[in-house]
Amino acid sequence: MIKPGPDNDVHANSGYSADTTKAIYGFSQVHVSGTGGGAKYGNVSVMPISGNFESVKQESFRDDEKVQLGYYAVRLKKWNIKTEITTSDRATFYKFKYSSEGKNAVKIDLGRYLDETDIKNGRETQQFVGSEVEVVSDTEVRGYTKVRGGWNNGSAYTVYFAAVFDQPFGSFSTWKQQTFFPNQATQVDDGSKTGAMLFFNHLKNKSLNMKIGISFISSLKAKQNINNEIPDWQFDKVLTETQQKWDKILQRVEVDKDASPEKKMMLYTALYHTMLMPVDRTGENPLWENDGPYYDDFYAIWDTYRSSSPLITLLDPKRQVAIINALIDIYKHDGYMPDARSGNCNGRTQGGSNAEIVIADAFVKGLKGINYKEALNAMLKDAMYPPGGNEEKEGRGGLVDYNRLGYVSTDYVRSGNRTVEYSYDDYCLAMVAKGIKRKGEYWRFIKQSDNWQNLWRDIENNGSRGFIMPKDAHGKWVDSILCNVNNGRINYLKYTPLSQDWPNCVCWWCGIFYEASSWEYSLSIPHDVATLIKKSGGNEAFLKRLNTFFDNGYYNVGNEPSFLSPDLYHWIGRPDLSNERIHQIIDANYSSKRDGIPGNDDSGAMSSWLAFHMMGLYPNAGQSYYLINAPYFKETTLHLPDGKDFTIKAKNLSDKNKYIKAVTLNGKPYEKAWIEHSDIIAGGTLVIEMGRTPSETWGKNQLPPSKPDDNKI
Amino acid sequence: MIKPGPDNDVHANSGYSADTTKAIYGFSQVHVSGTGGGAKYGNVSVMPISGNFESVKQESFRDDEKVQLGYYAVRLKKWNIKTEITTSDRATFYKFKYSSEGKNAVKIDLGRYLDETDIKNGRETQQFVGSEVEVVSDTEVRGYTKVRGGWNNGSAYTVYFAAVFDQPFGSFSTWKQQTFFPNQATQVDDGSKTGAMLFFNHLKNKSLNMKIGISFISSLKAKQNINNEIPDWQFDKVLTETQQKWDKILQRVEVDKDASPEKKMMLYTALYHTMLMPVDRTGENPLWENDGPYYDDFYAIWDTYRSSSPLITLLDPKRQVAIINALIDIYKHDGYMPDARSGNCNGRTQGGSNAEIVIADAFVKGLKGINYKEALNAMLKDAMYPPGGNEEKEGRGGLVDYNRLGYVSTDYVRSGNRTVEYSYDDYCLAMVAKGIKRKGEYWRFIKQSDNWQNLWRDIENNGSRGFIMPKDAHGKWVDSILCNVNNGRINYLKYTPLSQDWPNCVCWWCGIFYEASSWEYSLSIPHDVATLIKKSGGNEAFLKRLNTFFDNGYYNVGNEPSFLSPDLYHWIGRPDLSNERIHQIIDANYSSKRDGIPGNDDSGAMSSWLAFHMMGLYPNAGQSYYLINAPYFKETTLHLPDGKDFTIKAKNLSDKNKYIKAVTLNGKPYEKAWIEHSDIIAGGTLVIEMGRTPSETWGKNQLPPSKPDDNKI
Structure with missing residues (x-):
């Protein structure tokens, strides 16, 4: 539910641009993943800063970026502050390392959000509704920000937050619009942009830890979310727990040890992306x-x-x-x-x-x-x-x-x-x-x-x-x-x-x-x-x-209407041609690099299309079967939730052996180029024998299902 | 915006029943006025109690009820506590007089609301969504209650509140569902009914004052509403200000000094009711x-x-x-x-x-x-x-x-x-x-x-x-x-x-x-x-x-579709018959008593119908004129907002002189039985000469407007 990350491009859907010439203006707590169109969220923006606190606006260029599952680190060059982030489901742990013990601060900005615009009621843009901030004690701040619009032109949503620190701030200032109110603990919602600046002048080891919880119900619930999920101050423990949780899901697909790191990274990144939404x-x-x-x-x-x-x-x-x-x-x-x-x-x-x-x-x-x-x-x-x-x-x-x-x-x-x-x-x-x-x-x-x-x-x-x-x-x-x-x-x-x-x-x-x-x-x-x-x-x-x-380029790899199209050769008994198209498409458009997806991911749509096809399966959503294609791995095992395994072996798979010669299911010849969901979840082994030329018979006689002519119930 | 009142009937639209055998279970802060169908609101229920605090549910029979504009008082018989209420726009002042100095409490119940039902998603019923309570200090409690449904089957609304006391409570207990948590300052919203019990054991003069503000934005804004509107602890001052505000509106209609108190009460009550909604x-x-x-x-x-x-x-x-x-x-x-x-x-x-x-x-x-x-x-x-x-x-x-x-x-x-x-x-x-x-x-x-x-x-x-x-x-x-x-x-x-x-x-x-x-x-x-x-x-x-x-009783005095019907005789040149019907209807169905309106008021609809007809005017809404009828007052002056006056004089009006004989506007004969809005707001005097028999000519020749045949623009 919480998806913290650096924002350096207010018009980017994730708030983030790889372009390092765009300065980071904050780390906000809510994002969507892999979307297009107008942006949504980007709420409750926090920023560690040093030195000059005269302006609400604070931004810095970056370097030393490091990204792992559940982890992001960056150095804010302007102040030489290292920021590390890890997260649980509904609370985030920020670890700041400043360059000195004094004159440091954390800014909590409730007036920032993605796709801000001056156009009143602009389509697909976000519109500010209100915000509130309350400094509850010298280690805790609560409040909310309320925004409407965005891609789906939705009505107002409120992101409540609570932020707690591992050491007290010496003083604070809240703000409304651009005006600071030193030591005024609350800014009541009158439709203004508000925030708080928390001043730390004697940081132990120049280090500061902050936990932020969010909630869509109340700021007390946001606080409760912190307490439930991150009760102590151990950054590494939170990171480990998050990675373990992900491992539990990702390990449900196991590929052979010899698989190339590139292909594995493509597969597991795709699985990860798929699971981020909804x-x-x-x-x-x-x-x-x-x-x-x-x-x-x-x-x-x-x-x-x-x-x-x-x-x-x-x-x-x-x-x-x-x-x-x-x-x-x-x-x-x-x-x-x-x-x-x-x-x-x-x-x-x-x-x-x-x-x-x-x-x-x-x-x-x-x-x-x-x-x-x-x-x-x-x-x-x-x-x-x-x-x-x-x-x-x-x-x-x-x-x-x-x-x-x-x-x-x-x-x-x-x-x-x-x-x-x-x-x-x-x-x-x-x-x-x-x-x-x-x-x-x-x-x-x-x-x-x-x-x-x-x-x-x-x-x-x-x-x-x-x-x-x-x-x-x-x-x-x-x-x-x-x-x-x-x-x-x-x-x-x-x-x-x-x-x-x-x-x-x-x-x-x-x-x-x-x-x-x-x-x-x-x-x-x-x-x-x-x-x-x-x-x-x-x-x-x-x-x-x-x-x-x-061949004429009428196919668009970057959008969904054609997702099933490369598999359609199956219905004329030519799964070999489906295979050819699919591998051409993947090899030309997908990789493990930063731009390894054709266009945006559409909330995991591209990723899941890739993951399925790499495993040698592709579903016709709404129907009970998967089309069988040539996999990218010699062995793929699905560890099914009820404890059974289903293994797909691609025998003799190599760069040259790219055609399916024959298939067996649990040792018996299998002539169909598709397989029922029930056969997979029953557990078993699908052996796909690969060769240099297509099979003369496999997938040619029993074509995949279509709507039957008689519609008996 | 705040409309405090006693609740003793969860299925009554106002929460209130005149039936004294129904016990008061609380005073809630939000109500609508004069509505029918399923109920709405009845939120943030407070109750002064004494003695036994073991149960969330607390109720008492009542006597010594007193009602004035902006004022309500009652004695809760069970504990012999006098409660007085007055209000500003968005905050309410409660004055409690207990029967002893010790063992007293105030209950703030966020789990009560009107038309509660066990039927999931029941039509026209209210459904509980959640609530939260936070004891902020020993004189202040904040929180909210969230409910959906009600008459309009609406989505969830949240009533935030802040309650402050003029002396500290000695101890407190919050609750969730039916379980008390002594000294636990917060109950976080998990969809449960919550509340707080505040204990006062040494009340000065057995008296306690409480102010409650509400807001639909936040509980801090509710607090701000108190501070803005009722900055001090003077009950009488608040009551006087409220009555003065109402007087400013009600005095825009002035009737002759000889008018009977009964008729005046009918008119001004009707004006008051009309102004309560929206x-x-x-x-x-x-x-x-x-x-x-x-x-x-x-x-x-x-x-x-x-x-x-x-x-x-x-x-x-x-x-x-x-x-x-x-x-x-x-x-x-x-x-x-x-x-x-x-x-x-x-x-x-x-x-x-x-x-x-x-x-x-x-x-x-x-x-x-x-x-x-x-x-x-x-x-x-x-x-x-x-x-x-x-x-x-x-x-x-x-x-x-x-x-x-x-x-x-x-x-x-x-x-x-x-x-x-x-x-x-x-x-x-x-x-x-x-x-x-x-x-x-x-x-x-x-x-x-x-x-x-x-x-x-x-x-x-x-x-x-x-x-x-x-x-x-x-x-x-x-x-x-x-x-x-x-x-x-x-x-x-x-x-x-x-x-x-x-x-x-x-x-x-x-x-x-x-x-x-x-x-x-x-x-x-x-x-x-x-x-x-x-x-x-x-x-x-x-x-x-x-x-x-x-004559056959097809007319329904208690509903709107026939509001204009008694005036329709005007269109056949017989305003005298409109007059007869209207006076029969009013005399048979309206009075200054508690049941002085036929059925519920429909948010002031009945009241405004009455007020217009008592003044001798009735609008055809959406069109620019008023039908002229026999007034109930010898003289009615409209003090118009721009400083002009428009006076309606009913010359020779008496029980026997109930027909309009002739009319002059600003001294000139006026033959039409209707008058334009522009003629009224221009200021002036409409003299209606009353007699024992209808005029032979007035209102007979120029009939009120209807849609013209040619539709030229």
């Missing part, structure tokens, strides 16, 4: 009774449903059960499950109501401890009740069209990807309905899951036929779109499967397809690839289509 | 920047737009400007203006989005200091964007139908009154659009203001023709409604203009007409009474219709 805030929900699990910072499920959720389900199903119960609880109290949520507020949807997929994924994989009847109600709310207002906070925008016409018309923004995504959401809803014997809902929504076909237009583009294309509310295909006014004339542009209307013709959120083209979304029919292939002209045409997609 | 919480908005006026407890505008808002506009236009700016600010930050709002959360709509009427009322009466362009945007949001979810929080439910079909079909609940109310809301929107030269919006919405006619069905009932009746989405009239299942058979009932489908056939909120029949709503076309009369068959038929309405 954030466990159980007991810290300020909105309703804290009698169940509570998670925040779904950012966004649109990004994470494809690979993050399935990876958590595989490695830490207990956590996934808690996350889903939190989603249902949010529906029960806020009216809708989020597609995205941050700062205790739903928002925003980009396309579908993809919690449906997360729930179906859990259901078909047999996760216990979820009330699937309540989950179905939550999904039905999405599918049946328009969310209102500007229809971007939650639920399904354009639902009136979708339920009346069978597609979202161009009367609504993002009509193309909304239709495609709702179709799959409906399929997932139908699967849960079927499973719990709700026939009425099953029949309605399995039928609706074909709705993507209502926007399938039989046109040709770059040698391929058939694309998801825009249609107006009268059922007419839309051939051209309004795009700007030039020289006094309204300008129309022809709309093609490669058109990208945003952000040039319309706003980023206002195009036909969100963050991708029709080429990409027209391959994104995860429940019915068989029909997609048929409508595309059959296997040969689809093979050509996929090749065109990758 | 509540000024400027500077106390926890949700966004406090840089403008903020009002809460609109409860509901559906109740108050007809007479409360116009009365505030007339007597305290500055307050009305602040209220409307708060409404616009709520739209800007929460997405919609409220029709009802409480605990910082919009909810619920009963019919229309009636903020449109409040804004139009201000606009046509020339209120300055409102950005009417922004106001128009707020109204357009209501009129164009469905609010989503269950469509009861804000905006217009069934809007998809209304904008597609021109009426709300029976696919939606409350289809009848929603259609009628949206038509008038649209008229009001159109009037503002017209005034600020927004022709496009004017033309659309002035046309839509005829939409009530789409549900006008030419049927006969009890001798009258033409009623607003339900229609389905295919345009067919609905003749019967589903009503329960009896003996295994589904039961249909014929639907007539007198049918009341709620709550027997359907839920309270689920009928065709909310809280009234078609007979009532079919008379509620305030913008176009002329067309209503025409469609009803002309003047004679309408006269007969009105007489049937009142």
Whole structure:
């Protein structure tokens, strides 16, 4: 819940830029991980300083940066102060080493946060609401900061804090706006930016330790969080405990000892990134009774449903059960499950109501401890009740069209990807309905899951036929779109499967397809690839289509709509071609370096996509199986939560032996290029024999599942 | 903002029952005034006690109750403790007189609130979320209580408090749930009910004074509210200041010295009640920047737009400007203006989005200091964007139908009154659009203001023709409604203009007409009474219709839909009959006694209806004029805020001289039975000559305004 870190770029999502020419202005306690768009959080900014205390603003360049799991260290060059940070779940330990015993201070700034702007109610920016500070004793300060907005344009959230020191400060000053009030213990919230400066003039060994706890409930609870989690002053103990906690999770995937450090670092960094979001805030929900699990910072499920959720389900199903119960609880109290949520507020949807997929994924994989009847109600709310207002906070925008016409018309923004995504959401809803014997809902929504076909237009583009294309509310295909006014004339542009209307013709959120083209979304029919292939002209045409997609650069490695696309060759019996594409993609775009992910991580989406594919598996989220691909490790063992092991051996794996020749499961020949979740959690060994050329038979006869023609319940 | 009072009935809206057999269990700090439905608030409950402190629960019967403006006193019989209360805006002064010097205590209970229930998420009930208490010193306690739900099913609100005493307590105990923790200064919020018991064993003169401040921002701000408003310990001074503040408002209406105390008490009590809601919480908005006026407890505008808002506009236009700016600010930050709002959360709509009427009322009466362009945007949001979810929080439910079909079909609940109310809301929107030269919006919405006619069905009932009746989405009239299942058979009932489908056939909120029949709503076309009369068959038929309405008891004195109905005779040139009805209604239903209002006051709605009619005026809210009726006072002077006076003289008024014979305005004959707002605020004298028989000519020729046929801008 607490995610401390240095802030040196107010417009960076993490507050941090690797660029050392940008000065650090503080270490704040709350961040999200791997996100894009406008920033959120960056609250309760602390800073050790020396010397001149005349200004609220204090910043320094840095060197000697050191980063480990659970640990960050830096030297602030301006004052020559070494700062080390480690953390527990809800409290952080700061260790400061100053360059002298006197004239030192710690600044606690409640007026800082990321993506500050002068634009009133600016979209995707954070807006200051208020703050309060109270110097409680000569070793303790409490207070809060309240901010609204940010990426999800959410309502106000409050971060309460308590800070305690291992030795008393000699004096202090609080401030409001830019004015200091020496020895005034409180600044009451009147909507101003406040903070406290704590002066230490006789530090033992020039050293000072500080613990900060945060809470979303109260500052007393923030204090309690310190006491519960970091009762004493042993920095190394806290660091060790944190690393041990992480080890417990990361060690659930064990790879062979010979694996290269580079590949191991890629895998474990990816696992770590995946587990950072959403954030466990159980007991810290300020909105309703804290009698169940509570998670925040779904950012966004649109990004994470494809690979993050399935990876958590595989490695830490207990956590996934808690996350889903939190989603249902949010529906029960806020009216809708989020597609995205941050700062205790739903928002925003980009396309579908993809919690449906997360729930179906859990259901078909047999996760216990979820009330699937309540989950179905939550999904039905999405599918049946328009969310209102500007229809971007939650639920399904354009639902009136979708339920009346069978597609979202161009009367609504993002009509193309909304239709495609709702179709799959409906399929997932139908699967849960079927499973719990709700026939009425099953029949309605399995039928609706074909709705993507209502926007399938039989046109040709770059040698391929058939694309998801825009249609107006009268059922007419839309051939051209309004795009700007030039020289006094309204300008129309022809709309093609490669058109990208945003952000040039319309706003980023206002195009036909969100963050991708029709080429990409027209391959994104995860429940019915068989029909997609048929409508595309059959296997040969689809093979050509996929090749065109990758070879012409229509594929976007840095975004989610194409996550499954390199695996689609499986459905035409060519898993060898999936393998080739996947390894090309990984080798060209991923590494263990600082920029080892293509673009931002989207809350672990990229990382989990990588982790799965490195292990030789890839899920089709919402469905019960994993596609089998060539792994990056000779041996990967999943230590499953119930004590069983599932081992994936890549026999004869080498740079040259990169094709799958044959597979056995628990010693028996295994002809399918996919494996059921139930086979994995039963424990066992999957031996993948690698060779220089593809197998003639493996994966060719039994193709991965698609929506069956008969929809019997 | 603070409204302290005794609580002896957890299901009473005020927490208070006149029934002395119900024991007082505490004095809580927040209440609403004159509301119905499920209760809200009743937070931070305090109680002076003596003797046995073993239980959290402490209650006593009462006597010696005394109530004055700004003052309440009672003797708690169990311990013989006299409690006196007076208050400033945001802090309350409690004066306790115990029966002995020792073994006394004050209990501060953060686990009490009105309409507590065991039903999880029970509709219209309050649900406990959390609380916290901190004994800060031996004279000060701070903390908060957090509750959600209540009448508007709102999200969580937090009432912070600080309590200070004029002498130190000797010891204390805090509690969590039912367990006491002696000398433990804090109970941190873990979702439990908490509180503090403060023990006083050596009270000077057996007396103890306590001040409590509240805040919706923080407990330090609650403390600041005490310091700002009640800096010392002089009870009488606080009481005097409060009464003086009220006098300043109430004295804006001055009646002749000979007026009977009974009538004066009725008038001034009514004015007082009107001014209690909505509540000024400027500077106390926890949700966004406090840089403008903020009002809460609109409860509901559906109740108050007809007479409360116009009365505030007339007597305290500055307050009305602040209220409307708060409404616009709520739209800007929460997405919609409220029709009802409480605990910082919009909810619920009963019919229309009636903020449109409040804004139009201000606009046509020339209120300055409102950005009417922004106001128009707020109204357009209501009129164009469905609010989503269950469509009861804000905006217009069934809007998809209304904008597609021109009426709300029976696919939606409350289809009848929603259609009628949206038509008038649209008229009001159109009037503002017209005034600020927004022709496009004017033309659309002035046309839509005829939409009530789409549900006008030419049927006969009890001798009258033409009623607003339900229609389905295919345009067919609905003749019967589903009503329960009896003996295994589904039961249909014929639907007539007198049918009341709620709550027997359907839920309270689920009928065709909310809280009234078609007979009532079919008379509620305030913008176009002329067309209503025409469609009803002309003047004679309408006269007969009105007489049937009142004589057969179809009129409901205790609810708002019929507020204008007794004045409708004005539109057929018979103001004498309006007078007769109004005086009959007042004399039979209103008095200065405890039960002197028919039913609950609906946040001052009943009171303001009474006050206007006693002064001889009644507004048609949203329009610029007042209907003239026979006053209850020989002379009523409105001391207008800009220093001008407007006097209404009822010459020869007596029990027998109850008809208006003739009228002059500033000495000139005045033939109209209505007067423009601009004529009143210009100052002057309206002389109404009273007699034993009605005038032959007055009010007969120039009828009050109706929507003009040509809609020129």
